[in-house]
Amino acid sequence: MSAKTTWEVNAAGRKVPAEVNGAAQVPYRGVRAHEPSGRKAAPPVRSNRDYPADGDKRVPNLAAALKRCGLRDGMVISTHHHLRNGDRVALDALQTAATLGAKDLVWFPSASFPCHAPVIDLMESGAVHHIEGSMNGPLGDYCSTGKMRGLGVLRSHGGRWQAIQDGEVHVDIAVIAAPSADSFGNADGSHGPSACGSLGFALADSLYADRVIVVTDNLVPFPCLPWQIQGNNVDCVVEVDSIGDPEKIVSGTTRITRSPDRLRIAEHVARFVRDAGILREGFSFQAGAGGIALAFVDFLAPMMREAGVTASFVRGGSTRYLVKMLQEGLTRCILDGQTFDLDGIRSIASDPRHVPTSPFTSYNYHGKGNFASMIDVVVLGATEVDVNFNANVNTHSDGRLLHGIGGWQNCLFSGCTVLAVPSYRDRIPVIVDEVTTLTGPGELVDVVATERGLAINPRRKDLLEAVRGSDLPIRPIEEIKAEVEALCGGPPARPRLTEVPVAVIKWVDGTVIDTVWRVKG
Amino acid sequence: MTGTQPATAGPRGDSVRSDLHVAFTPGDEALVIELHSRVAPYYGEAIDTQVRNVLATLGVGTGRVAIHDGGALPFVIAARLETAVRRAGLGGESRALPEAHPRPAPSTRDRLRRSRLYLPGSQPKIMVSAGLHGPDAVILDLEDSVHPAEKDAARTLVRNALQTLDFGAAERMVRINQLPLGLEDLDEIVPVAPDLILIPKVEDPSQVRAVDERITAIQERLGETRALWLMPILESALGFEHAFAVAQASPRVAALTLGLEDYTADLGVRKTPEGSESLYARTRTVNAAKAAGVQAIDSVYGDVDDTEGLLAWGRRSRDLGFEGMGCVHPRQIPVVHEAYAPGKEELTRAARIVAAFEAAKAEGRGVVSLGSKMIDPPVVERAVKLMGRARAMGLSVEEA
Numbered sequence: 001m002s003a004k005t006t007w008e009v010n011a012a013g014r015k016v017p018a019e020v021n022g023a024a025q026v027p028y029r030g031v032r033a034h035e036p037s038g039r040k041a042a043p044p045v046r047s048n049r050d051y052p053a054d055g056d057k058r059v060p061n062l063a064a065a066l067k068r069c070g071l072r073d074g075m076v077i078s079t080h081h082h083l084r085n086g087d088r089v090a091l092d093a094l095q096t097a098a099t100l101g102a103k104d105l106v107w108f109p110s111a112s113f114p115c116h117a118p119v120i121d122l123m124e125s126g127a128v129h130h131i132e133g134s135m136n137g138p139l140g141d142y143c144s145t146g147k148m149r150g151l152g153v154l155r156s157h158g159g160r161w162q163a164i165q166d167g168e169v170h171v172d173i174a175v176i177a178a179p180s181a182d183s184f185g186n187a188d189g190s191h192g193p194s195a196c197g198s199l200g201f202a203l204a205d206s207l208y209a210d211r212v213i214v215v216t217d218n219l220v221p222f223p224c225l226p227w228q229i230q231g232n233n234v235d236c237v238v239e240v241d242s243i244g245d246p247e248k249i250v251s252g253t254t255r256i257t258r259s260p261d262r263l264r265i266a267e268h269v270a271r272f273v274r275d276a277g278i279l280r281e282g283f284s285f286q287a288g289a290g291g292i293a294l295a296f297v298d299f300l301a302p303m304m305r306e307a308g309v310t311a312s313f314v315r316g317g318s319t320r321y322l323v324k325m326l327q328e329g330l331t332r333c334i335l336d337g338q339t340f341d342l343d344g345i346r347s348i349a350s351d352p353r354h355v356p357t358s359p360f361t362s363y364n365y366h367g368k369g370n371f372a373s374m375i376d377v378v379v380l381g382a383t384e385v386d387v388n389f390n391a392n393v394n395t396h397s398d399g400r401l402l403h404g405i406g407g408w409q410n411c412l413f414s415g416c417t418v419l420a421v422p423s424y425r426d427r428i429p430v431i432v433d434e435v436t437t438l439t440g441p442g443e444l445v446d447v448v449a450t451e452r453g454l455a456i457n458p459r460r461k462d463l464l465e466a467v468r469g470s471d472l473p474i475r476p477i478e479e480i481k482a483e484v485e486a487l488c489g490g491p492p493a494r495p496r497l498t499e500v501p502v503a504v505i506k507w508v509d510g511t512v513i514d515t516v517w518r519v520k521g
Numbered sequence: 522m523t524g525t526q527p528a529t530a531g532p533r534g535d536s537v538r539s540d541l542h543v544a545f546t547p548g549d550e551a552l553v554i555e556l557h558s559r560v561a562p563y564y565g566e567a568i569d570t571q572v573r574n575v576l577a578t579l580g581v582g583t584g585r586v587a588i589h590d591g592g593a594l595p596f597v598i599a600a601r602l603e604t605a606v607r608r609a610g611l612g613g614e615s616r617a618l619p620e621a622h623p624r625p626a627p628s629t630r631d632r633l634r635r636s637r638l639y640l641p642g643s644q645p646k647i648m649v650s651a652g653l654h655g656p657d658a659v660i661l662d663l664e665d666s667v668h669p670a671e672k673d674a675a676r677t678l679v680r681n682a683l684q685t686l687d688f689g690a691a692e693r694m695v696r697i698n699q700l701p702l703g704l705e706d707l708d709e710i711v712p713v714a715p716d717l718i719l720i721p722k723v724e725d726p727s728q729v730r731a732v733d734e735r736i737t738a739i740q741e742r743l744g745e746t747r748a749l750w751l752m753p754i755l756e757s758a759l760g761f762e763h764a765f766a767v768a769q770a771s772p773r774v775a776a777l778t779l780g781l782e783d784y785t786a787d788l789g790v791r792k793t794p795e796g797s798e799s800l801y802a803r804t805r806t807v808n809a810a811k812a813a814g815v816q817a818i819d820s821v822y823g824d825v826d827d828t829e830g831l832l833a834w835g836r837r838s839r840d841l842g843f844e845g846m847g848c849v850h851p852r853q854i855p856v857v858h859e860a861y862a863p864g865k866e867e868l869t870r871a872a873r874i875v876a877a878f879e880a881a882k883a884e885g886r887g888v889v890s891l892g893s894k895m896i897d898p899p900v901v902e903r904a905v906k907l908m909g910r911a912r913a914m915g916l917s918v919e920e921a
Contacts, residue, residue, distance in 0.1 A: 260851035261650050398562045426538055426592025427560045451650050487649065489571070489595040492563030 012390075012438055016512040020504055021106075021130070021150045023168070028513040031441055036366055036509065041167030043210055055184040055222065057237045062096045062215065065236045066173065069211035073103045074129070075172035078209065080202035081111035082177070082189055082338060086248030089177035089215050091116055092240075098127035106150070108169060109133040110160060110201040111404050115248070123148060132169065133160075134404020135503075143502050144400040146518040152401070152503030154394060154516075157201065157337070158363025158370065158410035159506050164204045166366060168510055174205035174212045176229060177243045181216035185234025186227035189356070190339075190349040192218030194244045197318070197339020197348045199228040200358035206233045217243045228356055251341050256298055256321075257291030261451040265420050266295030268472060269379055269449045274303045275470040276463055278377050278416060286315035286378040286411060287322075289340040292420045293379050297321040304330050315362065315375060318344035318354065326353060335371060337362050337407060363410035365508040373413035380408055382419045384435045387477050389442030389457045391419060392435040394505060397428055398495045399436055399519045401503065409508050412444035416463065423450040423484045428492055431481040436495055438514040439505055452480050496520045528608035530674055531601040537591035539646035541598060544587040545605040552576065552583055558590035571595055575602045575617040584609075595619060596685045597645040600678040607673065618713075619685040627748040628692045628716035630775045633657050633913045634818055635845040635861040636854045637694060641666035642675030648682045652689030654851035660694040663706050664721050672698060676709045683713040692716045694752070700728055704735050711739040714747055717775065722783065723753040724760040726770035733771040750775035752818065756783040761802045764809030776816035776844075779806050794830060807842035821847035828856055835860025863911055871904035871911075878904075 006018040010027035018025055026034060051057065059065045077097065079090035090109060095118075097105060105128050107119060112131065117138040122128040130150030135143050143152045155163055163169040178187035179195045189199035194217055206212050206229045214229065215238045224231075257263060269292075273279050279300070287293035298321055304311070311331035316322055318336045320343035325331050333353040339345055347354045362371045372378075383402060384392040396402045411417065421430045431448070446463060448455045455477035456464050467474060485491050496519075503516040525547040533542035541558075554572050558565060572586060575598075586605075590598070596619040606612045637658035640648050643666065651659045661682060667675040683693060695710050696719040697703035703720065710718075720732050729751060736749055751773040755761050761784070768777045781799050785792040792798065803819070810817035819838040822831045831853055838846055839861050846861075848854050863871070873891055878901045881889045889896040 260647065260654060263852060264650075264654060427594055428563055428592065451653055487594060489564065489567050492560075493566065495562055 014514045016515050026511045028507050028511040034509040034511050040165050058183050059236045062238050065213045065238050069173045071102050076106045076108050078108040078171045078174045078205045082196040083244040083249045085113040085115045086245035088244050093175040098122050104129040107131045112139055135401050140401035144519050146502050155506045156405040156409040157359040157407045158365055159508050161204045161359040161364040162366045164208045171209035174209035176202045176214050178214050178216040180218045180220050180224050181214045182220055182222040182224040184222050185214045185231030185237050186224040187214050187229035188224050195345050196249050197345050198336050198356035203358040211235045256295045262292050263295055264451045265449050266292045267299045269296050269418050269420050270299035273377055276466040281309045282312045283376045284313050286375050288317040289319050296379050323347040363407055372410045375414040377416040378411040378414040379418050379420050382421050384432050385448050386432050386435045389445040390435050391440050392437045393439045395437040397436055399497045409440050412440050416446050418447040420449045423452045427488050429484045429488055525610040528605050530604035541590040541593040541601050543601045543605040545609050546585040547609050548584045553585045555587040559592045575599050578617045579606050579612040579615050596681040600681045604674040604677050619681050622685050622687050636848050636857045638848045642679045643667050652691050654854055656691050656854050658692035658694050659688050662696045664696050664698050680709050680713050707735045717750040719752045721754045722756045723767050726766040729753050729770035733773050752776045752778055754778050754780050756780035757787045761805050764805055765812055768809050768813035768815050774815050776818045777810040778818040781820045816844045819843040819846035821849050825850040831856050832860050871907045874904040
């Protein structure tokens with residue numbers, strides 16, 4: 001960050017930089033205030049002339065592929081995170097690029113995981129300049145303590161599509177790990193030894209990057225069926241022994257939480273959905289793979305059975321709990337953004353009603369609508385919520401980077417957004433006066449559900465009215481906050497942060513909603 | 522400093538959450554507090570202040586305290602610190618009690634006791650929100666769930682929990698240790714006003730009387746008149762043979778219950794899910810309890826994942842005459858409440874009988890009849906009792 005950085009206070013009252021990594025920024029203007037202009041970005045025009053007539057785009061290894069794609073200093077290299085903590089491809093690509101002598105690369109993953117911690121060495125050596133994508137664990141600490149050269153840029157899944165599509169991020173080389181692919185570059189995620197289900201996070205990269213490399217450990221004869229990535233967008237195909245560790249790509253079986261408090265939260269949310277009249281024929285919901293969200297689905301299913309209703313669609317992260325609902329006929333289909341367990345993988349590979357989706361269909365705000373905003377109710381988490389329902393999912397209360405945004409911001413546009421959170425974690429209250437980092441504005445958060453009761457946003461008079469007379473513990477958010485503070489021995493001290501920025505948080509429209517500051521010590 | 526030695530309290534390790542480890546070394550130098558806490562950025566200063574206050578209350582102004590805190594709440598910090606100080610041979614008669622939560626109204630002898638949620642006396646985390654799950658009672662356990670070497674620590678922690686936590690509408694029970702250790706538990710626990718004491722492994726009425734006398738002595742010393750009930754637990758062949766005498770041993774006895782693990786071991790038989798080996802002990806408990814005019818309360822159902830099995834067990838238990846049972850996990854509570862609730866037909870019939878009784882009374886008739894059937898007085902009495910219990914359970918008897 002140069003000394004002449006100028007600052008602005010955005011519509012949420014947060015101080016944000018006018019420029020990030022050399023690019024001018026628009027400060028957040030309000031939930032739906034920013035009006036985009038211009039045309040979408042596009043990759044260069046290519047010609048069949050330059051590709052093998054027989055369609056065989058195989059090259060011997062990643063180094064050859066990177067060279068063929070014109071690897072240069074300062075390039076933006078993108079990867080996807082469908083292989084989660086089992087991924088071997090992203091690190092391999094960056095390390096290979098470093099071996100080839102590349103410097104100052106920007107790594108643009110759809111998310112990073114603890115297995116990517118060795119990228120720290122590449123940042124130390126100068127091969128990687130900075131990361132634009134979620135950072136947690138060792139990478140989060142590296143960024144939070146101000147060791148990264150550029151500013152981190154955190155985007156939602158939809159925001160990542162928006163940034164690529166709008167030309168805010170230009171991907172030079174996309175490296176796409178594919179559980180199955182043919183030599184033409186058609187690729188699929190739901191088959192093969194490293195199957196991960198959907199490949200949706202890689203779609204934008206395949207469409208917009210200058211060059212696209214597909215890396216697979218399961219080369220199949222043309223045509224790879226089904227194809228989620230079209231070979232017509234792919235420059236070269238690399239066959240490797242293994243793209244990832246299957247045990248870390250999906251969990252053998254996802255498990256519901258056993259914590260009594262979390263079960264209670266999940267049950268409250270399910271009852272709320274029922275009592276508020278959201279549970280009705282043809283409704284839709286989204287719940288991820290977190291312990292509370294899974295338990296919510298498990299509580300909701302019998303209520304749906306009892307009411308005799310079928311969901312028109314549910315959105316994953318798919319798990320065996322959603323698959324069970326599909327098989328039982330409790331939902332007409334699963335629109336799946338990422339697949340979390342083996343039952344999910346089997347289902348997406350075999351059941352045409354279990355459909356892989358991309359951030360374009362699900363989340364992108366700069367499109368002609370998206371699925372997330374059509375959802376009736378979504379259950380999300382948060383690290384902090386303030387009394388005005390503003391929420392933080394990115395940083396610990398001490399300011400250190402903890403989580404990426406994922407689809408969280410995009411999901412806020414659903415008909416009813418529920419944050420299901422314990423009222424405190426390790427003595428630290430979750431409901432605070434002011435969030436450390438603002439990830440999502442309170443006007444889009446409708447319900448905060450804790451084990452001590454549910455707080456409904458006073459803006460949602462309709463919901464307050466709908467649950468009048470329900471025996472749910474509906475309480476003002478301030479009351480829950482006061483009760484927890486009494487238990488915890490008063491409100492927590494404010495985190496001590498510096499005035500030095502280490503990352504920015506983007507809103508779904510590409511504007512800057514908040515700044516993450518370097519932590520002390 | 523004579524008669525003192527370094528001492529520790531609380532669990533230690535990186536995975537410890539909501540609890541802490543305290544190492545206290547008595548000494549003559551000025552007090553040194555070494556704090557490692559997961560929550561140091563938010564509560565580091567608060568913890569330091571609290572530690573100084575607690576030590577001052579315990580009369581400790583010197584020495585060294587090393588704390589590894591996994592985000593413990595203040596009542597836990599106070600308890601672990603006090604335990605370490607006492608183990609070091611200091612602290613005298615002082616108690617470092619946390620801030621008091623307003624005491625709920627005293628409990629009554631015949632209150633609803635369908636579910637009692639077991640809370641191990643060594644695990645603070647699950648105590649905090651126990652009341653939220655809506656059991657009829659919570660039972661803070663000092664006996665089997667606590668390691669013999671940790672009895673003093675659990676006693677202090679349970680005392681602090683009773684003093685400061687809000688258990689909602691739940692009756693606050695404590696299971697003390699087998700006598701004579703259990704009597705020492707009473708010295709610490711009775712002053713913070715629990716509602717009911719469970720006495721384990723009772724074989725003889727004299728054990729109940731010993732507990733009663735100790736409680737009465739403590740309460741007299743404190744000028745306390747609050748109701749404090751007893752629930753003896755029969756857990757041996759001999760105990761069941763003395764069931765009636767035990768149930769009658771003190772006017773504080775409000776209920777009689779049983780433990781089947783020790784009993785089946787005593788008999789040398791296998792404990793089965795269906796429980797035919799303990800049928801005699803269970804029916805004997807019910808009979809003795811009813812004969813003494815107290816409640817009969819069943820044991821626990823150990824398999825948390827088997828909701829169907831729990832419901833079936835609870836229903837059979839109710840049919841035998843029990844009025845409630847223990848829960849080892851909060852998710853058992855609604856199932857147990859369902860199991861002990863009267864069925865709709867049963868309630869409808871009871872409502873009709875009561876209505877017929879009222880009608881007969883209004884007309885000055887001595888004989889109550891429903892349709893062509895004459896209803897005996899005990900049947901009327903049972904119907905009235907059932908309606909009362911159903912109301913207490915929050916069931917809609919009016920519709921029935």
